Amino acid sequence: MQAEHGLVATAAESSAPADARAPRSVEETGLSxxxxxxxxxxxxxxxxxxxxxELAVHIKLSISVITPLVTFLRDEKLCEVTxxxxxxxxxxxxxxxxxAGALRAxxxxxxxxxAGPAPxxxxxxxxxxxxxxxxxxxxxRADVAGAFSDVVASQGVLDQMGAAMNSGRAMFIxxxxxxxxxxxxxxxxxxxxxxxxxxxxxMIDAExxxxxxPVQHQPVAAAASAPGDTISIEFGDRNRTLDARWVxxxxxxxxxxxxxxxxxxLDLRFDANTRLYQAxxxxxxxxxxxxIDDLGRQRCSPLxxxxxxxxxxxxxxxxxxxxxxxxxxxxxxxxVVFSSNFLPERLSDGAFLRRLGYKIEVPPQTQAEYELLxxxxxxxxxxxxxxxxxxxxxxEHHAKDQTPLLACYPRDLIRQVRxxxxxxxTQPKIDRRSLDWAWQNYFAGAGARRxxxxxxxxxxxxxxxxxxx
Numbered sequence: 408m409q410a411e412h413g414l415v416a417t418a419a420e421s422s423a424p425a426d427a428r429a430p431r432s433v434e435e436t437g438l439s440x441x442x443x444x445x446x447x448x449x450x451x452x453x454x455x456x457x458x459x460x461e462l463a464v465h466i467k468l469s470i471s472v473i474t475p476l477v478t479f480l481r482d483e484k485l486c487e488v489t490x491x492x493x494x495x496x497x498x499x500x501x502x503x504x505x506x507a508g509a510l511r512a513x514x515x516x517x518x519x520x521x522a523g524p525a526p527x528x529x530x531x532x533x534x535x536x537x538x539x540x541x542x543x544x545x546x547x548r549a550d551v552a553g554a555f556s557d558v559v560a561s562q563g564v565l566d567q568m569g570a571a572m573n574s575g576r577a578m579f580i581x582x583x584x585x586x587x588x589x590x591x592x593x594x595x596x597x598x599x600x601x602x603x604x605x606x607x608x609x610m611i612d613a614e615x616x617x618x619x620x621p622v623q624h625q626p627v628a629a630a631a632s633a634p635g636d637t638i639s640i641e642f643g644d645r646n647r648t649l650d651a652r653w654v655x656x657x658x659x660x661x662x663x664x665x666x667x668x669x670x671x672x673l674d675l676r677f678d679a680n681t682r683l684y685q686a687x688x689x690x691x692x693x694x695x696x697x698x699i700d701d702l703g704r705q706r707c708s709p710l711x712x713x714x715x716x717x718x719x720x721x722x723x724x725x726x727x728x729x730x731x732x733x734x735x736x737x738x739x740x741x742x743v744v745f746s747s748n749f750l751p752e753r754l755s756d757g758a759f760l761r762r763l764g765y766k767i768e769v770p771p772q773t774q775a776e777y778e779l780l781x782x783x784x785x786x787x788x789x790x791x792x793x794x795x796x797x798x799x800x801x802x803e804h805h806a807k808d809q810t811p812l813l814a815c816y817p818r819d820l821i822r823q824v825r826x827x828x829x830x831x832x833t834q835p836k837i838d839r840r841s842l843d844w845a846w847q848n849y850f851a852g853a854g855a856r857r858x859x860x861x862x863x864x865x866x867x868x869x870x871x872x873x874x875x876x
Contacts, residue, residue, distance in 0.1 A: 423538040424531040425604035425653040431471050437528040438610060443468075444476050445515045448504070449522035451486060452512035456503045467524040467607065467651035477502055485511055520682035521615040526608035527652050529735070532618075536738040539603045539694050541659065542575040546598050554597030559772070559779050559814070560587065567767045572598050576764025577720055577743035579751045586769045587814035588746045589663075592698045595744065599659035602627045603694045606653055612733050616675065616684040623691050624657045660695035662688045666704040673715055677730035689725070693740045702747035702754060709754040716743065720762050771811040774801070780814060784821040785837060793837045804846050820845045 430436040433443060450465055451457055459477070463470050480486040485508035488500045504512060516522070551569040558565075571578040572595065580588045607619045649655075664672070676685045689697045703709050719725040719739035728734045747754060751766050760766075772780065778797060785792045800820075805812060821837075823845035828835035835841075 423604075424527065424535050425650065425655060427650055429469055429648045429650045431469060433472055433475060436468065436472060436525065437531065438525065439613075440476070440479075442610070442613065443472075443525065444479055445511075446522065446525060447473070447476050447480065448485065448508060448512040449515050449520075451502060451504050452509060452516065453522050456489075456501045458499075458501050462502070465524070469648075480508065484508075517682065519615055519684075521608065521617060521684075523617065524607035525652055526610040526615050527606040527650075529609055529611050529737075532606055532609050533738055535604060535606075535653075536693050536740050539601065540740050541599070541694050541696075541742055542740065544572065544598070544600060546570075546572040550598055550600075555594060558591070558594060559776050559783070560591060561770065561773075561776075564591070564767060564769055567765055568595065569598070571765035571767070572742060574764045575742070577716070577745065577762065578765040578767060579745045579747070579763045580767045580769060581747050581750060582769035583771065583811065583813060584748050585813040585815035586771060588769050589698075589700050590814070591769065592696075592700070592744045592746050593661065593663065595696055595742070596659070596661040599661075599695060601659070602656045603659055604653045604655040605657060608652075611735055612729060612731070614684065614729050614731065616686055618686055618691065619654050620691055623660050623662060623688075624654065625660075627656050627658050658695075660692050661698065662692035662696070663698045663700060664688055665700040666706075668699065668705050668712070670707050670711065670715065675727040675729065684729075687727070689719075689739070689741060690727070690737055693738055695741060696744060697741040698744045698746060700746045702745045703749045710759075713754065713759045717759060717762060771813055774812065777801075777812040777817065781817040781821070784817040787818075788821050788825045788835065790821065790824070790835050790837055796837045796839060796842060799839050800842050800846075804842070808850070810850070816849075819849060823848050 433440050436443070446466060447462065450462065454465070457465070459470055459473065462477075463473055466473070477486065477488075480502075481488060484505055486502050486504050488502050490499050490501070546569050548566070548569060551565050555565055568578065568580075568591065580592055582588050605619050605624055607617070609616045609618050673687050673689065675687060675690075677683070678685065699712075702712070705712055720743060723739050724736045725739045726734055727737055745763070751760055751763065781797055781800075782792045804810065810816075820842065824837060824841045825835050827841060827844055
């Protein structure tokens with residue numbers, strides 16, 4: 408069997424580790440006896456007096472696994488036990504550390520402060536990612552129609568995005584600021600079907616990396632089991648309990664990063680103060696979508712950032728390192744979506760562009776699409792649509808100021824009209840006066856032509872000049 412930090416799972420783990428029976432012994436956990444005893448020490452140190460059932464719930468292992476651990480700690484005079492009930496069973500026993508146990512727990516916490524649910528092995532995580540791979544998805548035009556039924560967008564753009572989801576390759580979405588690129592990219596999550604399972608934590612070469620993120624990993628529905636619940640399923644003529652170290656019934660994740668993204672954020676980070684690891688966003692996004700928004704506006708160069716993704720996009724694996732120096736492989740099973748105001752060729756070279764399966768431009772809205780967006784914005788803010796006022800907006804503002812029909816404008820202008828009505832304590836109404844006022848605020852009045860001219864200038868520049876460095 409390959410070492411734990413490799414990407415080869417054992418035969419027993421090759422199907423779906425999250426569907427496996429809960430371990431009934433220390434050996435079946437895949438973790439060392441020493442690690443588990445130290446985990447119990449850390450939990451007892453942080454929680455004080457703990458009963459055995461409470462300890463089992465906390466570290467997500469059965470009492471049959473925990474019993475030899477606490478027995479060993481008692482034999483080594485690291486913990487003591489007192490009886491706190493009258494049932495006469497082990498459930499009445501309360502465990503707490505001795506002074507020697509507290510010293511040992513402190514030393515363990517100084518190395519790695521993780522004291523949560525027991526982790527799974529890296530090999531088990533790799534096998535689970537493979538069984539629920541995002542590349543197994545099949546997206547059809549009907550799926551796109553359902554997921555984007557309330558979205559006003561070019562059908563051609565939607566067709567490109569739907570086909571790109573089937574390719575398993577990265578896509579590059581570009582267009583003017585305000586054209587709706589990020590909104591469309593985020594709505595791709597509606598094309599992700601099926602529930603997944605993720606571990607609370609992963610064990611990598613004696614180090615624990617917390618993984619489950621309740622913000623990133625959301626349940627599919629209220630009917631899904633709550634994290635940490637014991638799950639029983641029918642198995643032949645008897646029930647079996649699933650391994651509680653996995654959180655099941657989760658939506659495929661969608662991670663979004665923008666201009667705040669740095670190269671350091673894409674590595675496994677160890678905080679020397681908390682003594683805890685933090686998994687990078689693309690690792691938590693496995694089996695889902697990873698969106699890099701505003702590409703070209705990060706503090707690092709676009710070329711440096713894109714080169715970071717060449718190997719993962721090509722081979723489906725990424726390389727991370729522990730603070731001890733060990734480099735290991737992890738799965739890279741995500742649909743990568745780059746979103747930018749710049750043309751693809753301005754941001755990268757040919758070697759990377761070849762790895763972008765789809766380059767999708769989001770153009771300005773047609774007049775019909777723009778009107779529909781305007782009607783939706785009016786409805787959302789309790790205003791009646793006025794065809795004459797809308798025609799006035801098109802002819803006297805958009806046309807004269809040469810301002811493109813971008814998807815963000817209807818919502819933003821209608822909000823300005825609403826704000827004015829609230830200030831004047833009147834019913835919000837779309838008319839020439841309110842639209843002039845909104846346009847004046849949004850584009851600085853006569854400066855709208857200057858804004859439009861600058862946008863066109865920038866558009867020409869982004870098409871002509873590279874910014875690879």
